[in-house]
Amino acid sequence: MVPVSCSSPAPGRLGRPALVSAALLGLAALALSACGAEDPLADGGDDDAGAEGGALVVGSQQYYSNTIIAELYAQRLEAGGHEVDRQFDIGQREVYMPELEAGDIDVFPEYAGNLLQYVDAEAEASDLEEILAGLEQSLPEGISALEPAEATDQDSFVVTAEFAQEHQLRSVGDLANVDEDLRIAANSEFETRPYGPEGLQEVYGVEVTLVPVEDSGGPLTVQALLDGDVQVADIYSADPAIEENGLVMLEDPEDLVLPQNILPLVSDSVGDDAAALIEEVTAELTQEELNGLNAVSVDDQASAADVAADWLAEKGLDEA
Amino acid sequence: MTHLMEALQWVLSAESWAGPGGLGVRTAEHLWYTLLALVLSTAIALPAGLVIGHTGRGRALAVLSTGAARALPTLGIITLAGLAVGIGLKAPMIAFVVLAVPSIIAGAYSGVEAVDRRVVDAARAQGLSPWQVLVTVEVPLGLRLILGGVRLATLQVIATATLAAYVGAGGLGRPLFLGLRNHDYAMMLGASLVVIAVAILVDALFIAALRILRRIPGIH
Numbered sequence: 001m002v003p004v005s006c007s008s009p010a011p012g013r014l015g016r017p018a019l020v021s022a023a024l025l026g027l028a029a030l031a032l033s034a035c036g037a038e039d040p041l042a043d044g045g046d047d048d049a050g051a052e053g054g055a056l057v058v059g060s061q062q063y064y065s066n067t068i069i070a071e072l073y074a075q076r077l078e079a080g081g082h083e084v085d086r087q088f089d090i091g092q093r094e095v096y097m098p099e100l101e102a103g104d105i106d107v108f109p110e111y112a113g114n115l116l117q118y119v120d121a122e123a124e125a126s127d128l129e130e131i132l133a134g135l136e137q138s139l140p141e142g143i144s145a146l147e148p149a150e151a152t153d154q155d156s157f158v159v160t161a162e163f164a165q166e167h168q169l170r171s172v173g174d175l176a177n178v179d180e181d182l183r184i185a186a187n188s189e190f191e192t193r194p195y196g197p198e199g200l201q202e203v204y205g206v207e208v209t210l211v212p213v214e215d216s217g218g219p220l221t222v223q224a225l226l227d228g229d230v231q232v233a234d235i236y237s238a239d240p241a242i243e244e245n246g247l248v249m250l251e252d253p254e255d256l257v258l259p260q261n262i263l264p265l266v267s268d269s270v271g272d273d274a275a276a277l278i279e280e281v282t283a284e285l286t287q288e289e290l291n292g293l294n295a296v297s298v299d300d301q302a303s304a305a306d307v308a309a310d311w312l313a314e315k316g317l318d319e320a
Numbered sequence: 321m322t323h324l325m326e327a328l329q330w331v332l333s334a335e336s337w338a339g340p341g342g343l344g345v346r347t348a349e350h351l352w353y354t355l356l357a358l359v360l361s362t363a364i365a366l367p368a369g370l371v372i373g374h375t376g377r378g379r380a381l382a383v384l385s386t387g388a389a390r391a392l393p394t395l396g397i398i399t400l401a402g403l404a405v406g407i408g409l410k411a412p413m414i415a416f417v418v419l420a421v422p423s424i425i426a427g428a429y430s431g432v433e434a435v436d437r438r439v440v441d442a443a444r445a446q447g448l449s450p451w452q453v454l455v456t457v458e459v460p461l462g463l464r465l466i467l468g469g470v471r472l473a474t475l476q477v478i479a480t481a482t483l484a485a486y487v488g489a490g491g492l493g494r495p496l497f498l499g500l501r502n503h504d505y506a507m508m509l510g511a512s513l514v515v516i517a518v519a520i521l522v523d524a525l526f527i528a529a530l531r532i533l534r535r536i537p538g539i540h
Contacts, residue, residue, distance in 0.1 A: 094503060185407070188485070188494065189501035213407055214486045214497050220399060224407045224488070 055083040056274060059096055059105040062089045064304065065153060065238060065294050069109040069262060071308035072281045077107075079312070080277040080320050088304075093118045101140050106267040107278065112148055113258025115265070128259045135263075146264040146275055149282045151290035153238040154260035155195060155217075157184075157250045163231060164248040171251040173204040175232070181209065185224045186234035188212040195257045203256050208232060222247075238287070240295035262290070284315050327509035336510070341494065343514060349490040350518065353409070353481045357416035358474055365421040369428020369469070373462070374454050382429060386422035394419055394480050398487060407488040412481070419480055420473035427469015431462030460539045464530060471526045478519045482511075492518070 056077055060070030067088050074084045087105060090096040097118065099105045112131045116123050120138040125131045128148065135145050157172050164170075167178045175182060190196045191210050200206045213221045217235035222245060225233040235242060235249075242249060262285060264278045289311075297307050312318040330336055337343045372382050394415045401411035435458050443457045459466065485493030492515050499508030533539050 092503075185488070187501055188498040191498070192502055211407065211488045212485060212494065212497065213488050214501075215399070220402045220407060220487055223403050227406045229407050229488075 055085040056106045056270065057085045057087055057104065058107045059090050059099070060088040060109060061096075062091050064297055065236075065290070066109050067304040068293050068297055068307050069281075069285070069290075070107070071304040072285075072312065073107050073109065073264060073278050075305075075308050075312055076277050076281050076317055077274060079318055080273070082274055082277070097140075100143050100265065100267060103142065103267055103269065106269050108265045110145070110263045110265045111153060111260035112145075112263045113154065113260045115145075115263065117258070125258070126255050128261055131259065139265075142268050144266060144268075146266060147279055147282055148261035148263040149285035149290075151238065151262050151285045151287045152260045153236050153262065153290065155186075155193075155234050155257050156237040157252070158225065158233045158235045158242060158247045159231060159250060160225060161246045161248055164250075169248065169250060171253055172200070172206065172256065173253070175200075175206040175208075175250070176204060178231075180231070182207065182232055183211050183230040184208045184232040184234060185211050185213045185221045185230040187214055187216055190234055199256055203254050238290045238294050240291060240298050243291070243295070280317055281312075284317070323505055323509055326506035327513055330506045330510035331513055336495075343492075343495065343511075346490060346492050346494055346511075347514060347518060349484075350478070350481050350492045350515070351522075353412070353416070353484055353489070353491055354474065354477045354522075357413060357420055357477045357481070358470065360413070361417045361420035361473060362424055362470060364417065365424035366428055366466075369425040369466075370432055370454060370459065372425070373429035373432025374450070374458060376433075379429065382425055386425050389418060389422045392418060394483055395486065398483055402487045409484065409489045411487050412484040412489055415483070416477050416480065420477050423473040423476065424469045427472065428466050431465030431469070432458045433462075434465055435461040463533060463539050467526070467530060467533075471523065471530075474522060474526065475519055478522060479515065482515060 058070050058074040058077070060067040070086070070088060074086055077084050090099075090105075093115075096105060096108060100108060112128060112135070113125075116125055116131045116134045116138070119140070120134060123131075123134045123138070125134045132145070132148065139145060157175075159169060167174065169175065169178075184190070188210075190212070193199070197208050197210060200208055211224065211230050213224055215221055217233065217239060219241070221233050221235060222241045224230045225247070226245060233247075235247070237249060241247070262282070264282060266275060266278070270278075293307055293311060296302055296310075297304065309318065331343070335342075339345075369382075372378050397415040397418055398411050401414040405411055405414070432454070439461065440453060440457060443453050448456065481491050482493030482496050484491045485497050492511050495507050495511035496515075499505060499511060
């Protein structure tokens with residue numbers, strides 16, 4: 001029997017365009033998955049070195065801004081003659097705090113308020129001073145906090161400039177006068193946070209409905225705000241997207257959101273002179289500087305190491 | 321083991337199922353998203369797959385591109401689509417369709433191709449038009465493979481529909497994300513267990529449906 005007309009064409013004839021289209025799709029897939037600016041292998045070289053040989057282990061959260069700060073500490077320590085082992089992009093406090101306690105990590109950039117709430121869930125501190133006092137009491141043995149920086153990076157209530165103007169908004173409390181339903185884009189945990197819908201209602205008399213967008217104040221959250229899908233968004237205060245999109249961060253006079261000043265957390269292996277080096281970085285880390293660092297990272301897609309090196313050189317901190 | 325017990329306890333407590341944000345509503349949303357994604361992707365992929373199977377044209381392209389499309393990270397598509405069309409159900413729906421289409425296309429053309437060529441030739445010799453050959457011969461005889469593709473796509477979408485919650489839609493992803501963010505691992509694991517249960521139940525329905533179909537004469 002003669003083969004029917006619907007047999008497959010010879011593979012060789014369709015091979016080339018098919019391969020090209022497959023390659024293009026493959027590239028698209030790669031582009032989609034390559035969200036971060038950093039080469040994940042760049043700082044992986046000596047990850048397994050551990051804390052041996054007197055090297056100070058510097059860790060960071062899986063958050064680009066936190067990694068930049070860790071890189072600042074690391075490079076400053078290196079400039080001061082210390083050996084440094086980088087253990088970056090560690091997910092959550094549940095994971096890295098035990099490592100700090102065990103002495104496997106020596107230096108970690110932290111955020112004052114969240115750190116206190118982690119080590120003491122019952123803490124009732126409301127300003128930076130009380131937070132530091134609370135940390136003094138509650139930090140586990142072997143870990144201490146150095147002086148906090150002026151810069152903070154915290155959840156903040158952000159609206160568009162038009163919305164702020166239309167309703168004359170300056171502080172979070174002014175939202176109570178807005179005569180429409182308020183929807184806020186934030187991660188789902190916003191629902192249960194002290195500064196969530198309940199806290200807003202209690203402290204400022206503001207009623208909001210949560211629209212959970214799970215990218216931690218990232219591009220989707222910003223887009224939802226710009227599109228008018230939500231009226232308010234929870235965006236980290238040091239996010240360059242706020243300035244770039246002309247967004248307005250509402251003041252929080254009642255400290256509903258705990259101050260999250262950048263705070264170097266160190267283990268006992270960090271001696272006085274290493275601590276002094278870290279504090280030199282802290283002293284320069286104003287809000288403006290932190291926002292600038294984040295903006296360079298996001299806009300130029302520069303690696304944390306490059307961003308940190310440029311900044312330290314500019315401040316004259318790249319040499320002992 | 322304690323995590324698992326706590327998760328089961330959470331799933332089995334009446335409190336978790338009640339209310340507008342309870343598991344009952346979330347499961348219904350989850351099933352609705354799955355159904356919607358399947359209707360949309362079947363509408364796109366089934367005709368395409370049948371045509372490829374019937375004519376044999378574009379087969380190599382279909383094999384390669386559906387294979388490559390399966391490698392697309394769904395979360396990446398949701399984020400990209402979300403930036404373009406905003407938050408809500410549209411962006412995840414686009415991603416689910418992209419996820420489901422390759423399996424349905426592959427099932428459809430393999431189903432048609434698997435039909436004995438002699439039967440197809442006989443049908444054509446009887447004077448059946450290409451359309452009649454497709455509808456009365458190729459589709460009924462290849463139905464098991466064709467539905468197999470839909471079944472596979474269904475499982476994939478049920479397992480992935482949790483990501484709808486990433487951009488403000490509902491579904492079983494809500495308790496999953498909430499548990500993750502709040503370190504409430506009983507809730508997180510519990511929500512995953514419900515997703516698994518839904519997937520198994522729906523798959524069992526498919527198996528039952530296929531069994532019934534097999535009893536109908538002329539269908540394989």
